[in-house]
Amino acid sequence: MEVSRDALLTDSAVNDRNSTKDIMADEHVPKPRDYHFHLDPKNARNWHTAGIHVSIFFHAMSLFFPEGEKMFMHAVRLHKKQIPDSNVLLKNQVTGFICQEMYHSREHRVYNESITKIWKIIPKLEAIVAWICTNISKYVPRRTQLAITVALEHWTAILAQIIIGDQRVFANTEPNFHLLWKWHALEETEHKAVAFDVWTTVYGTGFLAYVHRCLILILATTVFWTLVWGFFIAIIIEDGSWKNLVEYGKLLSFQWISPGVFRQVTPIYLDWFIKYHFHPWDHNNRDKLGEMAALSKIINQIS
Numbered sequence: 676m677e678v679s680r681d682a683l684l685t686d687s688a689v690n691d692r693n694s695t696k697d698i699m700a701d702e703h704v705p706k707p708r709d710y711h712f713h714l715d716p717k718n719a720r721n722w723h724t725a726g727i728h729v730s731i732f733f734h735a736m737s738l739f740f741p742e743g744e745k746m747f748m749h750a751v752r753l754h755k756k757q758i759p760d761s762n763v764l765l766k767n768q769v770t771g772f773i774c775q776e777m778y779h780s781r782e783h784r785v786y787n788e789s790i791t792k793i794w795k796i797i798p799k800l801e802a803i804v805a806w807i808c809t810n811i812s813k814y815v816p817r818r819t820q821l822a823i824t825v826a827l828e829h830w831t832a833i834l835a836q837i838i839i840g841d842q843r844v845f846a847n848t849e850p851n852f853h854l855l856w857k858w859h860a861l862e863e864t865e866h867k868a869v870a871f872d873v874w875t876t877v878y879g880t881g882f883l884a885y886v887h888r889c890l891i892l893i894l895a896t897t898v899f900w901t902l903v904w905g906f907f908i909a910i911i912i913e914d915g916s917w918k919n920l921v922e923y924g925k926l927l928s929f930q931w932i933s934p935g936v937f938r939q940v941t942p943i944y945l946d947w948f949i950k951y952h953f954h955p956w957d958h959n960n961r962d963k964l965g966e967m968a969a970l971s972k973i974i975n976q977i978s
């Protein structure tokens with residue numbers, strides 16, 4: 676399905692902040708948006724203008740979402756009963772969080788099926804994620820399950836912050852892949868504090884909770900990015916693009932120089948450790964949520 680790139684990138688509506696006022700309210704409940712996307716496998720190798728390796732690196736991350744977000748929903752659900760009945764807002768936010776993650780999980784499953792048409796290894800890599808997530812949900816103590824969720828939600832929130840905050844990240848990319856990633860990034864931003872607020876409501880903000888969330892973020896960071904890079908390498912080997920040295924340079928430049936996603940993400944990642952009383956909304960990018968109205972309009976046009 677064709678989407679106008681101009682409409683996506685420069686439509687004045689994209690900068691429309693009309694709905695920001697409502698979103699600024701602290702009582703905001705994440706709103707699930709049941710969207711479908713039209714990803715053409717023919718674009719999978721080159722959907723990103725920064726090259727094949729950048730295109731594939733995003734695919735490597737996508738492999739984690741169907742099962743990973745199922746694991747997040749499970750961990751948060753396990754704690755829902757411990758939220759006091761008087762905290763109706765957080766209970767509603769949890770419902771919104773679960774619905775949003777359910778749609779993300781579903782759309783990334785479709786995404787991953789689509790790229791399986793190009794690389795046969797995709798289902799095998801997804802099976803590794805499924806094995807890990809299933810075993811975490813089955814055998815890991817529920818407190819640690821929630822700590823893993825808040826740690827990985829920190830990663831999705833800070834990556835989303837760069838994605839929606841720096842227009843260079845998706846400049847001139849294929850519009851359907853762009854729409855999906857931007858929708859996901861905006862909703863990750865919208866619900867970025869929900870799992871964290873469940874964590875502090877149930878386990879508090881004391882020293883033990885701080886140490887636990889810090890240790891789990893170190894562990895989650897190590898395991899997650901080791902796997903992402905491993906999956907990326909497995910895909911480029913099947914693809915044959917592992918021989919292309921220029922593409923490695925373009926990927927490293929994208930990650931560390933311009934736009935430098937990892938360079939930009941590093942200081943906000945570290946706030947988790949530096950700030951004893953860290954809260955996800957310390958990184959206040961609520962104003963960006965106003966872009967959802969315009970994005971929704973475009974997605975509805977193509978659905």
Ligand SMILES: [Fe+2]
Nearest residue numbers: 744776779863
């Ligand atoms: Fe998500």
Ligand SMILES: [Fe+2]
Nearest residue numbers: 776828831863
């Ligand atoms: Fe999330």
